[in-house]
Amino acid sequence: MAKIIGGLGTSHVPSIGAALDKGLRDTADWKPFFDGYEAGKEWVKEAKPDIAVVVFNDHGNTFFLDRVPTFAVGVADTYNPVDEGWGPRAIPPFEGATDFSWHFVDKLVERHFDPLVCREIEVDHGMQVPMELFFGRPETWPVKVVPIWVNTIQYPIPTPQRCWEMGKVLREAIESWPGDERVVILGTGGLSHQLQGARAGFINQEADRAWLDGIASNPEHYRNMTREDYVEQFGSEGAELIMWLVMRAAMNEKVDLVHKHYYAPASMTGAGMVVLENAA
Amino acid sequence: MAKIIGGLGTSHVPSIGAALDKGLRDTADWKPFFDGYEAGKEWVKEAKPDIAVVVFNDHGNTFFLDRVPTFAVGVADTYNPVDEGWGPRAIPPFEGATDFSWHFVDKLVERHFDPLVCREIEVDHGMQVPMELFFGRPETWPVKVVPIWVNTIQYPIPTPQRCWEMGKVLREAIESWPGDERVVILGTGGLSHQLQGARAGFINQEADRAWLDGIASNPEHYRNMTREDYVEQFGSEGAELIMWLVMRAAMNEKVDLVHKHYYAPASMTGAGMVVLENAA
Amino acid sequence: MANQSIPDTPLFDRSGSIRGYRINKMAMALGQAANREAFKENEEAYLDRFRLTAEEKKAVMSRDWHEMVRLGGNLFFILKISAIDPTPITKIGAAQAGMSHEDFLYERLGKRANG
Amino acid sequence: MANQSIPDTPLFDRSGSIRGYRINKMAMALGQAANREAFKENEEAYLDRFRLTAEEKKAVMSRDWHEMVRLGGNLFFILKISAIDPTPITKIGAAQAGMSHEDFLYERLGKRANG
Ligand SMILES: [Fe+3]
Ligand SMILES: [Fe+3]
Incomplete structure (x- = not known):
């Protein structure tokens, strides 16, 4: 069986990628943000994953409103970065963990999930930025990827409970996979932010900091919150945090919070990360 | 609340539409087939539905293998017939029951289904033919429609149990809808046929006839069959019959089988229909 | 689901989907009229556009x-080729059998x- | 989910999706370079292609x-307009607030x- 070597939670704000593209890493605005991720990057380097499962949402780049998937899973050989309007970014394409992806799709359907199964598709900053934050900017990515898209744009979005259940199936798929790959799971999105409406610019530092600890020690609390609770506490776009639950549910009930970082604001967003390892 | 006035099960073989287009209705090959549907057409005329929920699969016309949805639900204002390679057919567009469709999508996501939500999309013979069989060829359709697409082309296809559960949510959505529309549900596909492999041309008249009675009186039996059982008994493409379970599950445990018709072969398929009404 | 569990009955699973x-x-x-015209006009050039192997x-x-x-074609897609000639589906069935x-x-x- | 249950926080539900x-x-x-060029060359003609109202x-x-x-635009889509000028997202946020x-x-x- 394959092995879950860790769970990562992280923001995926597009400005992070843009800052790297423009060489702003060490400016006053960005340095403290990026410095806080160094520990996470080190952890990944040591942990040597073979597969990265990345849970994220598309932001109106790959999917349009004509056909909105609640959950989509990639089974492609390659995922190219999508043009988000600023032209293509100079980051390498992602190689798909094709066989494991199909195995995961089989398990999902068997367990009564209804994914959109994607064989030819591009990925936006929701996946790019987390990969850059934890893997840097290599010539080629040192892992194969499994993208999982979660609709967080058009309501109804999936419930926190549903995201949690998907994480359970992800774990089952990993543990029933005959290969011996080392798998890291990235739950992405958030933290608190709101881009639309008169409450735009809403950031809730207190809730964000509680999240970074609580997602490790007390995930039940967040699993039991409603979608409305997420919007209220983390802002309309901060509700993206439900995607971390997929990662968290795939981990052990008890985990060690080995790294943690918070910084606000990154662009208009409370931003940060955790590195979790399974405890006994 | 809206009201389920009946459940229809029917084949949706494309040759049926082609036969109508070519004026072959009363030829020796087709007359017995079409004659058997007259009772169903009469029933629909009397029953005066406002909304038709049509459960069907796309046949490589609307969806390609690049992105395969396990379940898709239409929320569009209008559904045009898609060009399947023979050019557009002269049948009217279908008007969507938009508001009810969105309500159904809300219920589905709340109940942990993961639909692809479709606002701009065309429909193939899987929906066209059942509508023609039960509603004839009016200038405009006398009902609004809710299309539900089920993947039966690329494995993994959803399990019979999952189709059944979707029917339960469909019923809940209808019963919780504030309107007073009269709703008819069409489960389509089958009956036995196989188009590919050395067993091509397989038709199982005995299993088909048992199905037409059993889907009314003993649906538990069919609900508990595996996907493999369907393929074995009804042929690789006959496994489409799982879609009738969505309709059946939305009906009462006890139903009256008020009309039934079987004819084989229609093109390469065992073909037929049932009309079911809720019993106490 | 395992493929080939039912004799002479290939299921269109990942391997067929990838191969075909x-x-x-x-x-x-070929669902689009313009492509049907292109196919009729110069079949080989049309096939080359989609990088088909020899x-x-x-x-x-x-x-x-x-x-x-056998090469992974799924009948529902390749039926659109049969719409061009046109070929009855029963002939395609006979070829499979x-x-x-x-x-x-x-x-x-x-x-x-x-x- | 009911819209407007949280003050000053519109959720992009069916009504926004349909309206916008x-x-x-x-x-x-505008995710495609050719369309960005068309937009820059003749903005009104480009908008007319998509039948926008006055x-x-x-x-x-x-x-x-x-x-x-307010007209149903979702920020993730209309951000592609801001990529053309270009306008920082915080200015768009300020306009919302x-x-x-x-x-x-x-x-x-x-x-x-x-x-
Ligand atoms: Fe995001
Ligand atoms: Fe069919």
Whole structure:
């Protein structure tokens, strides 16, 4: 069986990628943000994953409103970065963990999930930025990827409970996979932010900091919150945090919070990360 | 609340539409087939539905293998017939029951289904033919429609149990809808046929006839069959019959089988229909 | 689901889907009238647009339905090729079964031999 | 989920999605370089291709971000318009909040006023 070597939670704000593209890493605005991720990057380097499962949402780049998937899973050989309007970014394409992806799709359907199964598709900053934050900017990515898209744009979005259940199936798929790959799971999105409406610019530092600890020690609390609770506490776009639950549910009930970082604001967003390892 | 006035099960073989287009209705090959549907057409005329929920699969016309949805639900204002390679057919567009469709999508996501939500999309013979069989060829359709697409082309296809559960949510959505529309549900596909492999041309008249009675009186039996059982008994493409379970599950445990018709072969398929009404 | 668990009954699973992707994509595009015209005008050039291999091109150009399916073609897509010639689906079925069209109609579908 | 249950926080549900469909579709298309060129060359002609209403066109052409969102525009799509000018997202946020850019950075995001 394959092995879950860790769970990562992280923001995926597009400005992070843009800052790297423009060489702003060490400016006053960005340095403290990026410095806080160094520990996470080190952890990944040591942990040597073979597969990265990345849970994220598309932001109106790959999917349009004509056909909105609640959950989509990639089974492609390659995922190219999508043009988000600023032209293509100079980051390498992602190689798909094709066989494991199909195995995961089989398990999902068997367990009564209804994914959109994607064989030819591009990925936006929701996946790019987390990969850059934890893997840097290599010539080629040192892992194969499994993208999982979660609709967080058009309501109804999936419930926190549903995201949690998907994480359970992800774990089952990993543990029933005959290969011996080392798998890291990235739950992405958030933290608190709101881009639309008169409450735009809403950031809730207190809730964000509680999240970074609580997602490790007390995930039940967040699993039991409603979608409305997420919007209220983390802002309309901060509700993206439900995607971390997929990662968290795939981990052990008890985990060690080995790294943690918070910084606000990154662009208009409370931003940060955790590195979790399974405890006994 | 809206009201389920009946459940229809029917084949949706494309040759049926082609036969109508070519004026072959009363030829020796087709007359017995079409004659058997007259009772169903009469029933629909009397029953005066406002909304038709049509459960069907796309046949490589609307969806390609690049992105395969396990379940898709239409929320569009209008559904045009898609060009399947023979050019557009002269049948009217279908008007969507938009508001009810969105309500159904809300219920589905709340109940942990993961639909692809479709606002701009065309429909193939899987929906066209059942509508023609039960509603004839009016200038405009006398009902609004809710299309539900089920993947039966690329494995993994959803399990019979999952189709059944979707029917339960469909019923809940209808019963919780504030309107007073009269709703008819069409489960389509089958009956036995196989188009590919050395067993091509397989038709199982005995299993088909048992199905037409059993889907009314003993649906538990069919609900508990595996996907493999369907393929074995009804042929690789006959496994489409799982879609009738969505309709059946939305009906009462006890139903009256008020009309039934079987004819084989229609093109390469065992073909037929049932009309079911809720019993106490 | 395991493939080939039912005799002579291939299921269109990941392996068929991956293997047949080029053929099926080419055939899917025949749903558009302009592509049908292009196909009719210069079949080989049309197939090259979708980067079909020599083997795949041969199967399509000779209308070898059995071979197209063997190469991963799914009947629902390749039926769009049959709309161009046009070829009845029962002939394609007969090719899958490895039977003459008449035998296929009679033995498999139960049609009378001359009716 | 009911809309407007959280103050000043519109959720992009069916009503927004339906209302904003034309604007968002037009903006989505700006993900392609050729469409960005067409937009820059003749903005009104480009908007007409997507059949925007006079009200919608005015909102886009005057870069009235608040109005675009009011008309159903979703920020993720209309951000592609901001990539053309280009406009920082915080200015769009300030327009939603009805604040000056500086006040928005300071009061909402907690940035230092001159930092
Ligand atoms: Fe995001
Ligand atoms: Fe069918």
